[in-house]
Amino acid sequence: MAVVVKLEPDFSEGSISYNPDGTLNRNETKSTLGPHSRIAAQAAFYAKVKYGARISVASMSGHVANTALQQAMQTCDAEVLHLYNDVLFAGADTLGTAETLKAGISKMEGKMDIVFSGHRASDGETGQTGPQIAWKLGFPFLGHVISYDVNLEKRTITVKRLLSLQGMPDVIEEVEAPLPVFIAIDPSYKHSFDTVSERLTSEKYQREAYERAKNYKDRLQVFNSEKLGVNRGLIGLAGSPTIVYDVQRVPKGKATRHAEVLDGSNPEHIRKAVARMREALSAMVTK
Amino acid sequence: MTQEYYRHLYVVIEQIDGKILPVSFEMLGEARRLFDDFNARYSSNEKVVAIILGHNIKEMSKELIAYGADVVVSVDHPEVKDIRNIIYTKIISQISTDKEIASKIEPSYASEFKKPRYMFFAADSIGRHLSSTVLVELDSGLASDINKLVIRDLEVTHQIKTAGKPVNFKKTLEMYRPDFSGFLWTTILCLDNRNNPVIERDYSPQACSIIAGAFKPISPDPKRIGVIVDYVPKIDEKDLRVKILSRKVIESEVDFESRRAVVGFGRGIKDAPEKNIKLVEEFAKHLDAEIGISLPISKNVYPASPSISSTYMIPARVIGTSGRKISPMLYVAFGISGASQHVTGMEDSEFVVAVNPDENSPIKDQCDIFIKGRMEDIIPLLLEELKQQQQVVQA
Numbered sequence: 279m280a281v282v283v284k285l286e287p288d289f290s291e292g293s294i295s296y297n298p299d300g301t302l303n304r305n306e307t308k309s310t311l312g313p314h315s316r317i318a319a320q321a322a323f324y325a326k327v328k329y330g331a332r333i334s335v336a337s338m339s340g341h342v343a344n345t346a347l348q349q350a351m352q353t354c355d356a357e358v359l360h361l362y363n364d365v366l367f368a369g370a371d372t373l374g375t376a377e378t379l380k381a382g383i384s385k386m387e388g389k390m391d392i393v394f395s396g397h398r399a400s401d402g403e404t405g406q407t408g409p410q411i412a413w414k415l416g417f418p419f420l421g422h423v424i425s426y427d428v429n430l431e432k433r434t435i436t437v438k439r440l441l442s443l444q445g446m447p448d449v450i451e452e453v454e455a456p457l458p459v460f461i462a463i464d465p466s467y468k469h470s471f472d473t474v475s476e477r478l479t480s481e482k483y484q485r486e487a488y489e490r491a492k493n494y495k496d497r498l499q500v501f502n503s504e505k506l507g508v509n510r511g512l513i514g515l516a517g518s519p520t521i522v523y524d525v526q527r528v529p530k531g532k533a534t535r536h537a538e539v540l541d542g543s544n545p546e547h548i549r550k551a552v553a554r555m556r557e558a559l560s561a562m563v564t565k
Numbered sequence: 566m567t568q569e570y571y572r573h574l575y576v577v578i579e580q581i582d583g584k585i586l587p588v589s590f591e592m593l594g595e596a597r598r599l600f601d602d603f604n605a606r607y608s609s610n611e612k613v614v615a616i617i618l619g620h621n622i623k624e625m626s627k628e629l630i631a632y633g634a635d636v637v638v639s640v641d642h643p644e645v646k647d648i649r650n651i652i653y654t655k656i657i658s659q660i661s662t663d664k665e666i667a668s669k670i671e672p673s674y675a676s677e678f679k680k681p682r683y684m685f686f687a688a689d690s691i692g693r694h695l696s697s698t699v700l701v702e703l704d705s706g707l708a709s710d711i712n713k714l715v716i717r718d719l720e721v722t723h724q725i726k727t728a729g730k731p732v733n734f735k736k737t738l739e740m741y742r743p744d745f746s747g748f749l750w751t752t753i754l755c756l757d758n759r760n761n762p763v764i765e766r767d768y769s770p771q772a773c774s775i776i777a778g779a780f781k782p783i784s785p786d787p788k789r790i791g792v793i794v795d796y797v798p799k800i801d802e803k804d805l806r807v808k809i810l811s812r813k814v815i816e817s818e819v820d821f822e823s824r825r826a827v828v829g830f831g832r833g834i835k836d837a838p839e840k841n842i843k844l845v846e847e848f849a850k851h852l853d854a855e856i857g858i859s860l861p862i863s864k865n866v867y868p869a870s871p872s873i874s875s876t877y878m879i880p881a882r883v884i885g886t887s888g889r890k891i892s893p894m895l896y897v898a899f900g901i902s903g904a905s906q907h908v909t910g911m912e913d914s915e916f917v918v919a920v921n922p923d924e925n926s927p928i929k930d931q932c933d934i935f936i937k938g939r940m941e942d943i944i945p946l947l948l949e950e951l952k953q954q955q956q957v958v959q960a
């Protein structure tokens with residue numbers, strides 16, 4: 279099985295830096311294994327403990343993505359790390375990215391039964407990459423997965439998916455699919471190891487992962503476009519239908535209300551604010 | 566490369582158990598506005614085509630026409646009763662390239678027709694992934710989470726697309742996408758490669774997924790006239806290999822609907838997350854209010870005790886386009902800047918109070934009372950005052 283992970287800005291406290299206008303300062307913000315990617319790696323670890331799966335991790339990025347791969351290895355005790363690094367990969371939109379990652383996954387040793395991705399990249403990205411890799415691989419795609427179990431004899435997977443749609447109550451859908459599949463892990467994914475032996479196995483692999491991640495370079499394989507054997511017309515800028523044409527500030531929305539500005543340090547103003555709030559609430563009763 | 570291979574705007578409708586989701590009507594509304602203008606400007610007669618899949622959905626086609634569709638392609642079949650990615654992707658792709666359907670949409674161009682010119686999906690749990698796979702199948706580009714659209718002729722110079730030379734791209738869809746901060750708009754274009762002969766590739770449709778709540782539907786007109794095409798899909802057994810075993814509605818533990826007041830908090834908690842959330846909690850208790858949050862809070866980036874973070878820093882509490890739309894009598898926003906995605910979720914509140922030290926925060930234009938100050942200072946004062954005023958009533 280394989281996990282695709284992404285290096286993203288580190289949104290944890292202290293690492294993130296904003297420009298004065300409130301936008302993300304990408305130069306000063308540190309990078310790390312994306313939180314969604316981390317959850318995907320955790321989900322893969324479940325299969326390692328439960329079913330003895332062999333895990334490979336892949337990322338398409340510059341060399342700095344080493345750190346993300348190392349962190350992913352520590353999370354899921356991966357056997358192999360793939361880094362796809364080439365100037366020709368750069369500037370890809372999701373279609374171009376998916377082509378590279380598909381090629382990489384196809385190059386992995388052994389047959390892939392499950393491929394995991396994160397729900398979306400957390401720097402406000404698209405969530406499109408996972409399903410696009412899946413379609414290119416010819417695997418069924420299951421998104422919003424919050425838990426899963428594999429039936430090794432039947433070679434099937436059953437997953438629970440969390441669907442939230444505008445104006446509807448959330449739905450949990452239980453789905454069965456034959457392997458191989460591609461699943462994108464929902465942020466609310468959780469698993470627990472129920473038996474003593476699972477817990478012991480989990481601890482053992484965690485120790486192993488810790489040691490392995492120290493020497494992650496031993497297991498790191500770097501591929502350029504030639505080594506991956508990808509068609510240059512399908513990757514990077516050349517293989518990307520979409521371009522970013524312009525970036526501008528969103529004009530301030532029209533004021534929909536006219537605010538009365540109160541000064542929080544003035545007790546009279548606080549009294550007024552509370553009175554107005556209570557008024558607003560009592561309007562309901564008479565309505 | 567004549568433009569006429571690619572025609573019309575196809576809108577992929579979502580319905581669950583016979584109910585069309587609001588975002589579908591919103592997309593049709595925007596499609597209608599864009600195409601009335603498009604046809605007038607380019608003296609053409611291209612259509613807004615709605616695609617709907619489901620079982621026992623005959624009635625819905627008329628509704629879609631009332632909401633702005635010129636043509637509805639309807640697939641009524643037991644195998645597409647519930648939404649499943651593979652079979653939906655295959656059928657939508659079939660419809661998008663089918664010449665017979667094209668001939669019913671616009672007979673004069675049917676023989677040339679290859680693919681839609683533009684395509685809309687919803688940016689939700691279904692459409693996000695469906696759009697991704699359909700656009701791989703159709704081999705074209707896709708922008709996600711769009712909230713503004715413009716069609717125009719554009720001169721573009723691009724290293725790859727035009728080999729550095731200016732090229733005029735006609736009828737280009739500018740797709741505006743708010744970034745993570747909510748304050749930057751990225752315009753995304755889907756353009757053919759015109760740097761012949763290196764990598765000539767046509768990219769149609771120009772497609773995007775659209776944020777729920779971003780556009781307004783048109784007011785429905787039951788007398789609007791349109792064409793309904795019943796499409797019988799070609800179904801391959803192996804495309805049905807994913808089986809839905811069960812679907813369960815989950816009652817959210819978060820109840821925005823029956824409460825009169827909602828109290829929201831955002832990144833303004835940052836200086837003392839745990840302490841500030843406890844203040845918000847107490848304030849909400851006194852107003853009998855439900856607690857909501859801005860999207861970044863749900864990402865668990867602020868240190869807080871497990872009980873606080875598992876109760877409050879959760880997706881179910883997010884207010885906005887990625888979460889819930891609320892309409893309480895009173896909404897109080899602590900430390901929320903008022904990004905457009907958040908505002909979409911709370912703008913229907915009757916009365917809005919914001920507490921924020923920064924008078925330039927956009928929330929100021931979205932509230933009735935703006936209390937200037939830091940939440941850690943203001944909430945205790947509000948609490949004290951609230952207790953006093955409530956006591957007076959009881960006495």
Ligand SMILES: Cc1cc2nc3c(=O)[nH]c(=O)nc-3n(C[C@H](O)[C@H](O)[C@H](O)COP(=O)(O)OP(=O)(O)OC[C@H]3O[C@@H](n4cnc5c(N)ncnc54)[C@H](O)[C@@H]3O)c2cc1C
Binds near residue numbers: 885902
């Ligand atoms: C596709 C997409 C979908 C999105 N969907 C949503 C959504 O559904 N809901 C949502 O909320 N966001 C959504 N966002 C994110 C949105 O763009 C904003 O980033 C987010 O709403 C900002 O959250 P915030 O107001 O908490 O933080 P910020 O923008 O960082 O604002 C914090 C505010 O706190 C104030 N402050 C600072 N210190 C204090 C203090 N001591 N006391 C009080 N106030 C203080 C600051 O002045 C500032 O105004 C989405 C983004 C994208 C790209």
Ligand SMILES: Nc1ncnc2c1ncn2[C@@H]1O[C@H](COP(=O)(O)O)[C@@H](O)[C@H]1O
Binds near residue numbers: 406
């Ligand atoms: N360059 C990349 N390398 C590896 N995985 C990626 C890359 N881009 C996206 N992904 C995966 O796809 C998910 C969704 O990303 P996105 O489509 O960018 O929102 C991420 O959580 C990752 O699992």
